[in-house]
Amino acid sequence: MALALALGAAVQAQAQAIVTSRGPDQVAVTVYRNPDRGLDPLNLSWLGGYALVSETRRVRLPAGESELRFEAVTSGIVPQSAIVTGLGEAVIEKNRDARLLSPGALLDASLGERVTLRRTSRATGAVRTQDAIVRATANGIVIQTEQGLEALRCSGLAETLLARAVPPGLSAKPTLSVRVRSPQAVERTVTLSYITNNFDWQADYVGDLSADGHTLKLFAWLTLANGDDTGLADAATQAVAGKLNRERIWVPRGEAKPITLNCWPSGTTSDIPQTYDAMDQEGIVVTASRMKAGMAPPPAPPSAPVFEGGVIAQEERLGDVRLYRIPISVTVAARSQKQVALLRQPAVKVDSILRLRTAGGQLDQPLERVLVTRNRPAEGLGLPLPAGRLALFGTRQGHRILLGEGSIDDHTIGEKVEIRVATATGVRARQLPVAETAGDQALTLTNDLAQPQTVEVELPLEAKAVSGGRLVKRDGWMLWRVRVPANGTAQLRYRV
Amino acid sequence: MRASIILASAIAVATPLAAQPQIPSPSQTAQGDIAVTIYNNNRALIEDKRQLDLPAGRSRQEFRDVSAQIEPATVTLSGRGIGIVEQNFDFDLLTPAALMQKAVGQTVTLVRTNPATGAETRERALILAVNDGVVMQIGDRIEVLRDDGIPARVIFDKVPATLRPRPTLSVTLDADGGGRRPVTLTYLTPGLAWAADYVALFDETSGRMDVQGWITLTNNSGTPYINASTLLVAGAVGNAGNGGEDQYGRGGYPSSPPPPNGMYRAGTESAARERLGDFYLYPLPERTTIADKQTKQVSFLDVHGASAARGYEFRNGWLSTANQPLSVNSVLRFSSSRSAGLGDALPAGTVRVYQRDARGNPQFVGEHRIGHTPMGSDIGLATGQAFDVKVRPIVDNRGTVTFEQWRQTARYRIWRSDGQAEVVDVEQPVGRTFYQTQMRYVVSNASPKPVTVDLVQAGLSWDTRVVEESLKSEKLSADDVRWHVPVPANGETVVTATFYTRY
Numbered sequence: 001m002a003l004a005l006a007l008g009a010a011v012q013a014q015a016q017a018i019v020t021s022r023g024p025d026q027v028a029v030t031v032y033r034n035p036d037r038g039l040d041p042l043n044l045s046w047l048g049g050y051a052l053v054s055e056t057r058r059v060r061l062p063a064g065e066s067e068l069r070f071e072a073v074t075s076g077i078v079p080q081s082a083i084v085t086g087l088g089e090a091v092i093e094k095n096r097d098a099r100l101l102s103p104g105a106l107l108d109a110s111l112g113e114r115v116t117l118r119r120t121s122r123a124t125g126a127v128r129t130q131d132a133i134v135r136a137t138a139n140g141i142v143i144q145t146e147q148g149l150e151a152l153r154c155s156g157l158a159e160t161l162l163a164r165a166v167p168p169g170l171s172a173k174p175t176l177s178v179r180v181r182s183p184q185a186v187e188r189t190v191t192l193s194y195i196t197n198n199f200d201w202q203a204d205y206v207g208d209l210s211a212d213g214h215t216l217k218l219f220a221w222l223t224l225a226n227g228d229d230t231g232l233a234d235a236a237t238q239a240v241a242g243k244l245n246r247e248r249i250w251v252p253r254g255e256a257k258p259i260t261l262n263c264w265p266s267g268t269t270s271d272i273p274q275t276y277d278a279m280d281q282e283g284i285v286v287t288a289s290r291m292k293a294g295m296a297p298p299p300a301p302p303s304a305p306v307f308e309g310g311v312i313a314q315e316e317r318l319g320d321v322r323l324y325r326i327p328i329s330v331t332v333a334a335r336s337q338k339q340v341a342l343l344r345q346p347a348v349k350v351d352s353i354l355r356l357r358t359a360g361g362q363l364d365q366p367l368e369r370v371l372v373t374r375n376r377p378a379e380g381l382g383l384p385l386p387a388g389r390l391a392l393f394g395t396r397q398g399h400r401i402l403l404g405e406g407s408i409d410d411h412t413i414g415e416k417v418e419i420r421v422a423t424a425t426g427v428r429a430r431q432l433p434v435a436e437t438a439g440d441q442a443l444t445l446t447n448d449l450a451q452p453q454t455v456e457v458e459l460p461l462e463a464k465a466v467s468g469g470r471l472v473k474r475d476g477w478m479l480w481r482v483r484v485p486a487n488g489t490a491q492l493r494y495r496v
Numbered sequence: 497m498r499a500s501i502i503l504a505s506a507i508a509v510a511t512p513l514a515a516q517p518q519i520p521s522p523s524q525t526a527q528g529d530i531a532v533t534i535y536n537n538n539r540a541l542i543e544d545k546r547q548l549d550l551p552a553g554r555s556r557q558e559f560r561d562v563s564a565q566i567e568p569a570t571v572t573l574s575g576r577g578i579g580i581v582e583q584n585f586d587f588d589l590l591t592p593a594a595l596m597q598k599a600v601g602q603t604v605t606l607v608r609t610n611p612a613t614g615a616e617t618r619e620r621a622l623i624l625a626v627n628d629g630v631v632m633q634i635g636d637r638i639e640v641l642r643d644d645g646i647p648a649r650v651i652f653d654k655v656p657a658t659l660r661p662r663p664t665l666s667v668t669l670d671a672d673g674g675g676r677r678p679v680t681l682t683y684l685t686p687g688l689a690w691a692a693d694y695v696a697l698f699d700e701t702s703g704r705m706d707v708q709g710w711i712t713l714t715n716n717s718g719t720p721y722i723n724a725s726t727l728l729v730a731g732a733v734g735n736a737g738n739g740g741e742d743q744y745g746r747g748g749y750p751s752s753p754p755p756p757n758g759m760y761r762a763g764t765e766s767a768a769r770e771r772l773g774d775f776y777l778y779p780l781p782e783r784t785t786i787a788d789k790q791t792k793q794v795s796f797l798d799v800h801g802a803s804a805a806r807g808y809e810f811r812n813g814w815l816s817t818a819n820q821p822l823s824v825n826s827v828l829r830f831s832s833s834r835s836a837g838l839g840d841a842l843p844a845g846t847v848r849v850y851q852r853d854a855r856g857n858p859q860f861v862g863e864h865r866i867g868h869t870p871m872g873s874d875i876g877l878a879t880g881q882a883f884d885v886k887v888r889p890i891v892d893n894r895g896t897v898t899f900e901q902w903r904q905t906a907r908y909r910i911w912r913s914d915g916q917a918e919v920v921d922v923e924q925p926v927g928r929t930f931y932q933t934q935m936r937y938v939v940s941n942a943s944p945k946p947v948t949v950d951l952v953q954a955g956l957s958w959d960t961r962v963v964e965e966s967l968k969s970e971k972l973s974a975d976d977v978r979w980h981v982p983v984p985a986n987g988e989t990v991v992t993a994t995f996y997t998r999y
Contacts, residue, residue, distance in 0.1 A: 030859055052860040079791045080693045080712050081848060093784060094710075094793040111661055122647075123614035136590035136661040148605065149652040151592030156647035157609060169720070169787055179784075195848070195860060238853070243823065244862035244880035247846050252714060255789050264596035265628050266642055317943070319700065319851045319861045320806070320826040320882040384883065412884045412942040414986075415821060461894055476817030476890040 016065045016179070021190070023072040024055035028236040029332055030323070031201045031224045033387065035243045039407035041389060042202055044337060047227040049200030050076075050246070054193040061090070063184045069177040074228040076197035078251055082176060086190040090180040097177070101170040104257025107141065109167030110134045116162040117143060117152075134161070140262035154263035174254045197251075198227040201239045203342055203388030207371075209403060211395070213352045216371070218381075220388070222313050222324055222342040224332065231334040239313070241386035241410060242321030312341040315384060322384050348373055348380040355420075356429050357458040357477075360441045360496045364430045367445075367455065369404065371419045375411050385411040392421045427453055427484070434493070440466060443492045447484040456481050459494060466493040526561040528678075530724045532688065532786065534713055536844060537732035540688035542721070544681045552674040554581060559665045563685035564718025568665060575679030577672040584666045590659040596630060598656040599623045605651040606634065621650075687717030688786075690728050692845030693793065694866075697858055698804055698828060700851065705804040705830065707838055709797025711778055712845070713786065721786045730843035730868055731775035758864060763832055763872025767841035776841055799838050804830040807876060808947055810887045811976075814955035815933045815995060821886035821940060824949055825878040826862070833872040842869040849879045884942040885983070887951060892992070893934035902930040902996060932963070933995045939981050940988040949981045951991065958998055965993040 034048030059068060068087075079096035099105065117132040136142040141152040143161070153159060176194075201224035208217040222239055226232070313324040326340050354367040371392070375381045385408060392404045404421030411417050426448035434440040447453050458477040465471045469492045471478040484490045528546035535541075540563075548557060568585035588594070606621045622633040630641035642648050671677075690713035698705040711728055715721070770777040780794050810824040828849055831837030844867050850858040862879030869875065910918045939949050956962075957975045969977040983989045 028857065032860070054857065080710075080793070080846065082793075083695055083708075091795070092782065095787070096791040097787055098789040098791070099787065121609070121614040123610070123612055126614065135655060136659075138589045138591060138661060140592040142590050142592060142595060142655075142661075144655075147651050149595065149655060150649055151595065154592055155607075155609075155649040156642065156645070157649065193858070238859070240859065242880060242883040244860070245864055245878055247863055247865045249846065252716065252789060252791060262592060264593045264630060264641075265626060266630065316854045318853050318859055319698075319880075320884065320943075321861060321880060322883055323853055323859060325853075409820070410823070410883060412886065414940065414942050415886070418820075461891065473892070475888070476892070 016067055017062050018067050018069060019059060019061060020069045020071060021057045021059050024057050024192075026056045026236075027232050027234070028054045028238070029199075029232050030238040030240055031199045032240050032244060033202060034200050035246060037200070039387065039389075039409065042200055042223065042225055042337075044225055044227065047198050047200040047225055050078075050195055050197050051199035051226075052193060052195055053232065054191065057190050057192060058187065059190050060187045061087075061180060061182045061185065063182060065092075065179065065181045067177050067179055068190075069175055070192055071175075072230060073176055073192070073194065074196040074198075074230040075173065076199075076228050077174075077176065078195045078197065078249060079174075079176060080249060080251075081195040083193045084178050084190060086188050087178065087180055090182045092179040092181055094176070094178050096174060097169065097171060098174040098252045098254045099170050100174070100254040100256045101166060101172055102256035103259045105170055105255070106163055106167065107134070107137050107161070107259055108257065109170070110161065110163055111137050113163075115143075115164065117145065118160050118162055120158045122158055129162075132161070139260060141259075151263060153261050174252075196228065200225050200227075203241075203386040204339070205388055205390040205408070207348075207390055207392045208400070209350075209352075209392060209394050214349060215380075216348040216350045216373075216392075218343070218345040218348045220342040220344075221339040222326070223337060223339050223388075225337040226332045227335060229334050231336070232332040234329045235332055237326040237330050237332060237340075239324045239386075240318065240321050241324065241384060243410070244321065310341060312344065322386070324386075342386070343383060345380055345383075350379075351454070354424055354427050354453055354455045355458070356455065358429075358431060358443075359460050360431070360433065360439070362432055365428065366423050366425050367427045367429055368420050369422045369424045371406075371417075371421055373417050375413055375415050375417055381417075382413055384413065385417065390419055390421065424453075427455070429455075429457075439495050441494055441496065443480075443494070445482065445484050445490045447486065447488055450486050452486050452488075453484050454481065455484055455490070457492070460496060462496055464495050466495055468492040525720075525722045526559070527722050530721050531727070532721050532724045533727045533729060534688045534690045535729050535731060535733050536690065538686050538689040539733070540685055540717075542681075542683055542685060545678055546681060547676055548575075548679050549676050550578070550669070550671040550674060552671055554668060554670050556666055556668045559667070559681060561719065562665055562681070562683065563687065564662075565685050565687045566665065567684045567686070570682075570684040571665060571667075572682050573667050573669070573679055574682075575677060577677070578679065579670040581668040581670055584668075585663065586658070586660055586666065587663040588658050588660065589663070590655060590661050593626075594659055595652055595656070596623070596626050596650070598659065599652055600626055602653075604632075604653070606632075607649040607651065609647040609649075611646060685717050688713065688715055690714070692796075692843040694797070694842070694845060694847040696804075696828070696847055696849045698849055698851050698861075700806060703803055703805055704801045705828075707797065707799045707802060708795065709840075709842070709845075710793045711780070711796050711843075712791060712793050714791050715786045715788055718788055720788050720790075723783050723785055725783050726780040726786065728778040728780070728843075729772070729775045730778065730841070758866050758875060758877050759869055760829075760874040760876055763841075763870040763874075765834060765870070765872035767839075767871040769841065776843065778843065797838070797840055797842075799840070802830060802838050803836055804828060808882060808885050808949040809876070809878065809952070810939075810949055811952040811954055812887075812889045812937070815891060815935060815953070815997075816889065817891045818887075818889050821888040821938070823881035823883065824885045824887055824939075826880050826882045826885075827876045827878050828864075829874070829876045831872070831874050832869055839871070841871045842866060842873075844868045847877055849877070882943075885947055885949060886940050887949065888938045888940075889953075890936045890938065891933060892936045893932075895932055897930045897932045897996060899930065931997045931999065933997060935993050935995065937979075937981075937991040937993075938988055939983050939991065941983040942986060944985050946985045947983050949983060951979045951981050952976050953978075953993070956995070960995050960997045963994050963996050965991070967991050969993070 030052045032050050037048055111134050114133055116129050118129045120127050132143040132145045135144050143150055143152055204221040204223045206219045311328055313326050316323050351372045353370055353372055355370045356367055373379050387410045389407045393400045394403045406419040406421040408419050428446050431441055431443045434442050445455055457480040463478045469480050471480055480492055482490045528544055531543040533541040600623050603620050603622050606619045608617045619634050624631045624633055632639055693710045693712050695708045696705050778796055807827040807829050808824045809827050832842055846863050846865050848863040849861050851861045853859045864877035864879055941947050954976045962977055967979050969979050971977050979991055981989050981991055
């Protein structure tokens with residue numbers, strides 16, 4: 001109540017009229033992936049991606065000079081990127097003020113000012129107030145009363161200062177505003193667009209491998225996350241696939257100062273518990289720390305695709321990247337993750353192979369299982385695949401079972417797609433240098449499965465087969481591609 | 497709460513603290529006619545013309561509302577008929593501990609409160625020492641302050657003259673007569689910085705773009721500058737410790753200078769802007785208040801329909817194989833010249849590029865930082881990576897070559913003044929092994945339009961030669977060669993090249 005009165009007074013004190021736009025009428029958001037995240041999973045408590053927010057707002061401007069404040073913008077806004085259109089020539093300047101109302105700022109603004117000192121008796125509860133002037137706030141508070149100078153909260157008494165008004169220029173949140181000048185009162189539709197940090201997105205692929213292991217039923221979620229404390233309601237939502245350059249730009253955070261209360265040195269000879277001091281301790285540093293985001297929930301396991309119809313994102317070209325548009329308006333709530341269907345490819349032909357890369361030397365290890373396909377219509381694909389993670393499922397007695405997990409980078413149409421999904425524990429490679437000839441290696445592959453397995457071994461360009469197989473050159477490597485029989489072995493001798 | 501405030505104001509009227517000097521509220525600034533000149537490297541020059549009421553002769557003047565980060569050594573004060581005796585910057589701050597320290601040997605009033613009844617008793621105490629605790633004399637007793645933990649207020653009679661609530665600049669001056677006169681205070685301060693921000697809306701089909709330029713200035717100096725006349729200087733001055741580089745410092749958070757790339761060719765035209773020495777000047781059109789912790793943007797450039805084009809660039813760092821095709825850089829190319837471009841010099845800053853999506857809404861397609869760019873420069877900004885255009889460099893073969901083969905490629909030609917040419921073989925150490933590397937670059941394009949990729953192979957220092965290639969290259973430097981690779985729509989082009997190397 002008192003605060004409201006005080007605010008009113010502060011506003012009146014300002015020379016120019018203040019017009020406040022409380023929120024957007026329409027909002028569109030385009031979410032961009034964190035370019036540095038690589039293939040790491042989405043980290044909900046630290047989203048390194050960003051978003052472009054475009055809003056329209058209806059404002060009424062008085063004649064003359066006024067300050068138009070935009071409320072309900074995200075707190076991750078990059079103020080340098082804000083674009084305000086629709087006001088024409090009226091705009092004088094754009095401002096973003098980050099001096100926040102905090103205990104320390106209130107106290108700092110009171111320096112040299114008359115305030116009220118309130119003491120409450122711990123014995124009787126009696127409240128006494130008196131006038132005081134704040135003399136120092138730098139490192140402990142010194143106040144002056146009619147009696148003389150005192151240090152606040154060094155006496156062991158319950159005492160505090162009451163300010164009379166909110167100092168001008170302090171706000172609850174960093175504020176974006178434009179200073180405008182209009183010859184007459186007008187009503188305008190203003191478009192505000194800005195880049196904001198703390199958003200991210202990725203594709204989450206869910207693959208169901210057929211029993212024979214050659215067909216994948218592929219579905220993908222567009223998973224987008226908003227780590228900001230501002231939600232975007234009923235937003236036209238897009239996501240951009242591809243890697244865009246970003247510069248490191250320092251955004252001044254809101255400055256919230258704590259109050260520091262320091263007293264003179266005190267010592268004691270007694271071991272009496274100092275209850276009042278303990279209370280002092282409690283109040284010595286009043287830190288106005290920003291609210292910490294709670295521990296982010298672990299990333300949701302990829303959920304099963306819903307029914308076959310529903311909403312699916314529409315893809316289009318945007319310059320040299322791809323834009324995915326969610327065809328309906330959705331609410332991107334504050335601190336939340338949202339999933340919409342991205343693509344659905346019912347029958348993708350895949351090869352499931354095992355892969356080893358070695359340059360010689362002793363080894364004895366299981367092999368990596370890799371799903372290989374080509375992003376072409378012939379293989380049941382042929383559409384851009386944005387970077388993300390893949391959960392690979394098989395079926396056992398009518399139930400899904402997780403076979404492996406992997407991640408893929410952005411793949412365009414026509415590219416070869418390889419996804420490492422698991423380590424095959426029963427298909428192993430053992431390699432030993434052969435003693436008699438320098439550089440000769442003996443490589444043995446063993447397969448404990450009841451099906452034959454295709455294994456690709458990539459060797460350096462200098463490698464030459466001695467016996468057991470043939471090496472062919474492929475993409476800068478010498479390749480030994482071999483089908484290891486069911487419950488059998490294969491062996492290669494080569495020289496590097 | 498409301499009652500207490502009303503009560504408080506009533507008391508304020510009833511019992512004015514008349515003995516204390518009046519301190520104006522923060523809205524009444526002590527600043528006069530203020531002019532702020534801001535450089536890129538987080539530094540500013542403040543000129544503050546104040547009206548001072550000076551007594552004749554020597555007096556000490558305190559200057560409030562100067563930058564909280566003022567560099568006191570750079571302060572100068574000038575005015576008609578005044579002489580400076582001395583300048584002081586006092587940072588002996590008024591704190592409870594300092595107050596107690598300065599009270600040693602003096603008497604203070606002690607008010608004890610009975611914890612059970614709240615009753616107060618008042619005594620005078622002589623402070624004997626303040627060393628890890630306060631030792632004092634009350635009558636004939638020696639006591640340690642608050643040793644018993646009982647609440648005790650210490651009331652000091654006055655503020656020691658040397659203690660100040662904030663670091664304070666004071667000047668002692670000699671005036672030739674009394675009265676009000678203007679004096680000019682100038683000083684340097686960190687905490688103010690500026691950079692440019694550009695919004696480029698690029699239309700790929702027409703090859704045009706609209707560019708708006710904004711001056712973005714930030715104030716983290718801890719002080720507002722009220723109704724200031726503001727000038728921005730595109731450059732960094734002084735601060736030799738930082739090499740005079742454009743630190744792009746935003747409020748004491750300097751980041752690396754803008755990358756030197758992005759400018760293909762430095763321009764040689766002069767922009768129609770005010771200049772001083774080496775620097776372009778950008779005065780703000782009207783006076784403005786630069787609040788503390790404020791980011792302020794003012795428009796300075798608005799160009800419509802400048803020509804611009806997309807290009808593709810890829811640089812392979814050394815003769816190596818990539819495990820998968822790598823996206824090429826998507827580069828926005830334009831000029832800052834008068835005839836074919838933006839027609840202005842561009843102060844350092846960030847260029848944000850937007851393109852319209854299928855529904856006509858502008859979407860962000862990447863950003864890039866530029867350094868101070870003269871007018872007439874050719875600029876190429878790598879705004880992102882192309883989703884559809886990729887290069888896969890592959891080492892196809894690596895082997896040795898004989899000295900003879902090596903030698904055949906080591907020749908140069910001398911043109912004599914009589915027009916005769918002579919071919920000279922470079923002397924080589926005999927009996928060494930030399931290497932050859934066959935490279936294959938698969939340049940693919942999944943987009944429905946043909947593109948040209950500027951493919952650069954770097955890492956060619958140490959006498960590396962291109963002896964065979966499927967497409968004519970141009971040598972950019974000792975380290976780099978470049979091919980202009982045309983790639984058809986939805987197709988690929990393979991470039992092969994053989995290099996001889998010494999290592």
